[in-house]
Amino acid sequence: MKEGFSAGTGSSGQELMSDASNLVRKYIVENFMFGDDAGLDDMTSLQASGIIDSTGILELVTFLEERFSIAISDEELIPQNLDSIHNVVCFLNGKCPLRNIL
Amino acid sequence: MPAPEYPLKNLSCSGPQGFRWGGRNESGIEGQQKAENMQTNPYLVHHFLEYSAARHGRKVALVCDGLRLTYGEIDAAANRFARYLVSIGVDRHQRVVIFLDNSVEAVIALFGTLKAGAVFVLSNVTMKSAKLAYILNNCGATTLVAHDSRRRVIEEAMADADGVRHLVWCHHGQPCEAPQGSRRLDSFTQWSDLFVAGDSDAGGRLPAVIDRDLATIIYTSGSTGEPKGVVSAHYNMVAAARSITTYLENVETDIVLNTLPFSFDYGLYQLLMVFLFGGTLVLENSFTYPRVVLERLAVEEVTGFPIVPTMVAMLLQMRDLARFDFRCLRYLTNTGAALPVAHIRSLRKMLPHVRIFSMYGLTECKRVSYLPPEKLDEKPDSVGIPIPNSEVFVVDATGREVAANEVGELVVRGSHVMQGYWNDPVETARVFRPGNRHGEIVLHTGDLFRRDAEGYLYFVSRTDDLIKTRGERVSPKEIENALCALDGVAEAAVVGVPDEVLGKALKAFVVCGRQAHLSEMQVQAYCHKTLEPFMVPKYVEFVEALPKTSSGKIDRKSLH
Numbered sequence: 001m002k003e004g005f006s007a008g009t010g011s012s013g014q015e016l017m018s019d020a021s022n023l024v025r026k027y028i029v030e031n032f033m034f035g036d037d038a039g040l041d042d043m044t045s046l047q048a049s050g051i052i053d054s055t056g057i058l059e060l061v062t063f064l065e066e067r068f069s070i071a072i073s074d075e076e077l078i079p080q081n082l083d084s085i086h087n088v089v090c091f092l093n094g095k096c097p098l099r100n101i102l
Numbered sequence: 103m104p105a106p107e108y109p110l111k112n113l114s115c116s117g118p119q120g121f122r123w124g125g126r127n128e129s130g131i132e133g134q135q136k137a138e139n140m141q142t143n144p145y146l147v148h149h150f151l152e153y154s155a156a157r158h159g160r161k162v163a164l165v166c167d168g169l170r171l172t173y174g175e176i177d178a179a180a181n182r183f184a185r186y187l188v189s190i191g192v193d194r195h196q197r198v199v200i201f202l203d204n205s206v207e208a209v210i211a212l213f214g215t216l217k218a219g220a221v222f223v224l225s226n227v228t229m230k231s232a233k234l235a236y237i238l239n240n241c242g243a244t245t246l247v248a249h250d251s252r253r254r255v256i257e258e259a260m261a262d263a264d265g266v267r268h269l270v271w272c273h274h275g276q277p278c279e280a281p282q283g284s285r286r287l288d289s290f291t292q293w294s295d296l297f298v299a300g301d302s303d304a305g306g307r308l309p310a311v312i313d314r315d316l317a318t319i320i321y322t323s324g325s326t327g328e329p330k331g332v333v334s335a336h337y338n339m340v341a342a343a344r345s346i347t348t349y350l351e352n353v354e355t356d357i358v359l360n361t362l363p364f365s366f367d368y369g370l371y372q373l374l375m376v377f378l379f380g381g382t383l384v385l386e387n388s389f390t391y392p393r394v395v396l397e398r399l400a401v402e403e404v405t406g407f408p409i410v411p412t413m414v415a416m417l418l419q420m421r422d423l424a425r426f427d428f429r430c431l432r433y434l435t436n437t438g439a440a441l442p443v444a445h446i447r448s449l450r451k452m453l454p455h456v457r458i459f460s461m462y463g464l465t466e467c468k469r470v471s472y473l474p475p476e477k478l479d480e481k482p483d484s485v486g487i488p489i490p491n492s493e494v495f496v497v498d499a500t501g502r503e504v505a506a507n508e509v510g511e512l513v514v515r516g517s518h519v520m521q522g523y524w525n526d527p528v529e530t531a532r533v534f535r536p537g538n539r540h541g542e543i544v545l546h547t548g549d550l551f552r553r554d555a556e557g558y559l560y561f562v563s564r565t566d567d568l569i570k571t572r573g574e575r576v577s578p579k580e581i582e583n584a585l586c587a588l589d590g591v592a593e594a595a596v597v598g599v600p601d602e603v604l605g606k607a608l609k610a611f612v613v614c615g616r617q618a619h620l621s622e623m624q625v626q627a628y629c630h631k632t633l634e635p636f637m638v639p640k641y642v643e644f645v646e647a648l649p650k651t652s653s654g655k656i657d658r659k660s661l662h
Contacts, residue, residue: 039254047390048203048251050228054390054416058616059646074420079391 020089027063028085032056042086047079057082064088070095145313146336148216150343150377151177157380158354165402166206166385173380176209179297183214184308186296187245190268190289194219194309195316197241199266201225201234201248201256204364204387207272207293209373211247212364216336219309220245221316223331226365226652231258233329238263241319241331241524245270250278257282270296313337319524320367322465322653331524332465341517342468343375345489349472350406350433350459356381357430358406359399361389361413366653367465368437372408389413392420400427407431410438410654414445415592419615428453437461437469438654440561440579442586443482450478460485462561466533467519467545470494470512471559483583484558492516496553506555509562513537514545569598571606571636578608578658581629581637585610588628590618595648595656596639610639611661613647620644 021042029037032051046052061072081091144153159174198215200222202208215222223241225234245268248256260266260283267288277292284290317339319331358376360383362369376383384402389395417423434456449458458478462485463469473486488494495503496510504510515537522530537544550562562577569576578596585594593613598606614620622642629638649657
């Protein structure tokens with residue numbers, strides 16, 4: 001189990017989704033919002049709200065690749081996969097069951 | 103995502119009978135000249151829209167937010183907006199701040215403001231409340247057009263901007279709650295209420311406008327101090343748009359895809375120029391997802407694509423770029439900063455049929471020069487020749503022209519030289535100075551250039567960008583070009599850092615491409631191979647991204 005993360009082998013799917021969501025949220029808040037998470041919920045469009053720009057997306061991708069030990073291809077760099085915390089978590093779950101990568 | 107409903111669409115359903123399509127009988131042009139003459143000689147910025155609407159009102163002018171709007175629809179909507187402004191007491195020459203994304207609303211508000219004889223100010227939506235308040239106060243805006251998605255920023259800014267008396271509130275879907283503070287204004291309206299079907303288009307005449315009237319104030323990022331508002335009169339903008347569309351050889355069948363914000367003059371002029379030549383503008387809000395933009399480019403059969411160097415860096419990192427359909431693309435333009443020569447070569451190889459225009463400009467005159475595409479292979483690091491109907495000089499400190507290949511400050515002369523900085527006579531006098539001809543003002547760019555024997559221009563540096571190291575004057579651009587030619591380097595910026603022995607030591611900030619791994623020593627070894635020894639960076643720092651000003655230029659002053 002990785003640092004700062006509490007998912008046990010017995011966690012339900014919903015808990016895992018919530019844990020992944022918290023991790024992604026924490027990264028975004030710390031790196032793109034400088035700690036001020038006002039106006040950010042799981043469905044907020046990261047692009048339309050101006051939270052993440054084009055270079056920010058690449059930083060987010062690097063974070064996801066490293067933190068979850070996955071490879072993200074160019075084809076996957078689309079808003080459906082990355083434009084909200086919800087989309088990111090669904091994308092992660094679709095790539096590889098969260099149970100295996102958390 | 104479903105296409106948002108746009109009230110204008112409901113209006114257009116009433117058809118030509120209930121809804122006037124042409125601009126011929128509208129606004130300040132009425133009765134002044136014959137239509138045939140006007141259509142070939144627009145002298146006001148909103149003529150671009152009106153004449154295209156008169157020529158082909160049913161042609162799609164704008165593709166945005168899932169909508170396809172015709173010139174007739176946009177012109178009619180802009181007339182409504184203009185009449186609304188006049189009805190609430192917005193007078194000629196007043197300033198209207200438009201705080202909107204690239205959107206249909208922004209296009210209508212911008213042209214409507216001009217039709218009302220007022221001056222539009224487009225503010226970047228990523229701006230925070232303090233800066234927005236500064237701009238509202240600095241330009242003395244009476245009216246703000248803003249969107250609910252930025253509610254908090256707007257409420258905070260308006261609390262500090264008492265001069266704002268009118269608020270037009272844009273929103274998704276249904277009208278929403280009025281923002282705090284709107285009760286103490288003279289007027290407040292929801293955008294959708296302006297476009298209720300069945301309302302008459304009739305109304306009082308709109309004010310007559312002449313080409314010396316101001317059209318816009320564009321605030322430039324300026325790496326230091328407060329933002330400066332560059333003031334443009336109609337004739338400046340008409341001259342600039344005409345000149346640029348001339349050398350781009352734009353025709354009515356051109357379809358331009360713009361991802362750059364309207365608050366950046368490069369983005370704004372895409373709209374103005376397309377409406378001038380009667381083409382179609384595909385409007386996006388960003389280049390955050392290059393794949394989405396490239397797919398749109400193919401589907402819409404785009405012929406013209408304006409870019410900045412960061413976009414090229416992102417494109418060239420895409421491994422499957424060749425998969426996208428660029429067959430309809432006729433030209434690319436680049437400005438904002440020079441493209442690294444290595445990137446130009448990669449683009450040429452990938453898109454051999456596309457004409458690439460390297461250009462240089464600054465908000466104070468919109469555009470200075472362009473390199474004819476046929477010269478790109480021969481002079482890839484040149485920004486070319488002055489734009490049509492303008493001239494430039496490279497001068498020394500006494501104002502005398504320097505010899506070929508000598509470095510001096512670039513001075514620009516032409517109708518596109520803007521009016522100066524809003525409310526800033528000192529800075530205006532420093533930059534916009536009397537020229538040698540009677541009564542005229544020329545622009546001192548503060549940029550150092552050299553001109554080769556054939557008259558082609560080369561950007562050397564900002565006056566304050568040259569780095570003196572080991573007694574040598576070094577252009578950071580030259581080193582950056584070299585770094586960008588190194589495999590694995592996506593972007594680079596070079597600055598001077600204080601050094602006891604060298605005066606300034608060179609420090610390179612390098613952004614590696616995805617999955618590229620480089621060491622400081624590899625970078626230095628490469629520079630040593632390709633540059634003179636005094637140009638090899640003493641320090642190399644790897645960064646995730648380079649800091650940019652809001653117009654996309656590298657913000658060198660924040661690098662150290």
